[in-house]
Amino acid sequence: MGGGFDCASAEELYLVRATCGVDFDYATRIIFAHPCKSVSHIKQFREAGVQMTVVDNEDELKKLKEHWPEAKVLLRLKPDDKGSLSPFSTKFGANELECITLLRLARQLGVQLVGCSFHVGSRCLDAQIYMQSLRQARRLFDIAGRDEFGFDFKVLDIGGGFSGHNWDKPSFPEVAKLINKKLDKLFPESEGITLMSEPGRYFASGGMTLVVRIIARRIHNQDYKSQEEVIKLERSFSLPTNSLVQVANTDQSTVSEQVLIECAENIYYINDGIYGTFNAIIFDHKVFTVHYLKIGEQENNPEQHKSVIFGPTCDSIDCIAHSIDLPLLDIGDVLWFPDVGAYTSACASDFNGFKTKNTFLFGRVRCCVLKINKLAIVLK
Known part of the structure; x- marks a missing residue:
C-alpha cells in the first residue's frame, strides 16, 4: 500500500517499532505529527531515524533548530473547522499571516521547510472545509516559493476527520471525490507533490x-x-x-x-x-x-x-x-x-x-481489501 504512521508521541513510536521491527523505513513512513512536542520525544524520534515533523509556532521552530536541526518540517495551517464535531483549530494551526512569520524565521534559522499540513477536525461533516483548506495550502505553497523565502514545498498532509460511516452526510466516498477533484486542479501530478492523509477513524469505526x-x-x-x-x-x-x-x-x-x-x-x-x-x-x-x-x-x-x-x-x-x-x-x-x-x-x-474488555477478532480478507481500495481514493 505504501502506507505509514502518523505518530503523536514516543509511546506511539514504540508501538510502531514493536509491531514493524527494525527493517521498517522509519525515515519516510513515519511523521511526528504533533505540532507541540516535548524535547525528550523529539530526541527519541530523531534517534529512531524519523525525518519529518510539524510545527505551528515560533518556539517550536527554535526547539527543532536546537534538538533536531536536520528535520524536514511541515507548517500546520489553521482551517475554519466549525463544521466538525471535534474541531482542533483552537489548539493547533497557524493562519496565513503567522505562517509568513514562520517562513521568515525558518529561513533565518536554516530549518528545512518542505510543505504544509492541516486537519479539519474529527468527523468533519462539511466537505467545503476541505476545499477551503486545500486552497489555503495552495496559497502557502506559492508564498513559500517566493524569492524572499526560497522554499520548494513538495509535501502536503491533508489530515483526517473522515467519517467511518457512509450514512453520514457527506459520506466518505463523496468527500474523497471532491478532494481528488480539487487536488487534481490545485496540485497536479506534474508538480511531484507527495500527498499524505490520516484516515484512522474511517478504518477503525466500523471494525x-x-x-x-x-x-x-x-x-x-x-x-x-x-x-x-x-x-x-x-x-x-x-x-x-x-x-x-x-x-x-x-x-x-x-x-x-x-x-x-x-x-x-x-x-x-x-x-x-x-x-x-x-x-x-x-x-x-x-x-x-x-x-x-x-x-x-x-x-x-x-x-x-x-x-x-x-x-x-x-x-x-x-x-x-x-x-x-x-x-x-x-x-x-x-x-x-x-x-x-x-x-x-x-x-x-x-x-x-473495572477492567471490562476482552477482544475477539473476526474478519474476512475480502472486507479488508475493500477498505484498502477505498483508502486509495484519498491517497491517490
Whole structure:
C-alpha cells in the first residue's frame, strides 16, 4: 500500500517499532505529527531515524533548530473547522499571516521547510472545509516559493476527520471525490507533490462491536423516586433524530437528567460504562445505537418500557442512556453496540478497578481489501 504512521508521541513510536521491527523505513513512513512536542520525544524520534515533523509556532521552530536541526518540517495551517464535531483549530494551526512569520524565521534559522499540513477536525461533516483548506495550502505553497523565502514545498498532509460511516452526510466516498477533484486542479501530478492523509477513524469505526451483559437491574424504578425537589442540571445533551436514545421531553436543552432517570420504568446496570468504552459519549460526541439479545425465551413484539442504562462504577455520572425504549430484560441478557472501533477503548480507564474488555477478532480478507481500495481514493 505504501502506507505509514502518523505518530503523536514516543509511546506511539514504540508501538510502531514493536509491531514493524527494525527493517521498517522509519525515515519516510513515519511523521511526528504533533505540532507541540516535548524535547525528550523529539530526541527519541530523531534517534529512531524519523525525518519529518510539524510545527505551528515560533518556539517550536527554535526547539527543532536546537534538538533536531536536520528535520524536514511541515507548517500546520489553521482551517475554519466549525463544521466538525471535534474541531482542533483552537489548539493547533497557524493562519496565513503567522505562517509568513514562520517562513521568515525558518529561513533565518536554516530549518528545512518542505510543505504544509492541516486537519479539519474529527468527523468533519462539511466537505467545503476541505476545499477551503486545500486552497489555503495552495496559497502557502506559492508564498513559500517566493524569492524572499526560497522554499520548494513538495509535501502536503491533508489530515483526517473522515467519517467511518457512509450514512453520514457527506459520506466518505463523496468527500474523497471532491478532494481528488480539487487536488487534481490545485496540485497536479506534474508538480511531484507527495500527498499524505490520516484516515484512522474511517478504518477503525466500523471494525468493532461491543457486547455487554446486564449484571443487575432495578425494575418498577418509579417506586424509588426521590421526594426531594429536583434541581434542573446545567449539563445538557442533544441526540440525532435517528438515534434509538430518545428523551422523554421534546425540550431537550432543559431536560434534567435526574427527571429522566426517575421517570424511567426500569434501570439496567451493565459491565462497561462511561469510564470504559462509552467515554466517547463525552469526549467524541458519539451517539451509540443499542440492540438487545434475550438469553431466555424470545417474545414477538414485546412491550417497550422507558429504560435507563448505567455502567458498573460507583459514580452516578456513569450513565450511558437516560431514557430509551427497551423490553423487560433479565440479568444475564446481552446488549450490543455496533461501530465502536474509533476513540472508545483507546480513551478508556480502569476506574474503580473495572477492567471490562476482552477482544475477539473476526474478519474476512475480502472486507479488508475493500477498505484498502477505498483508502486509495484519498491517497491517490
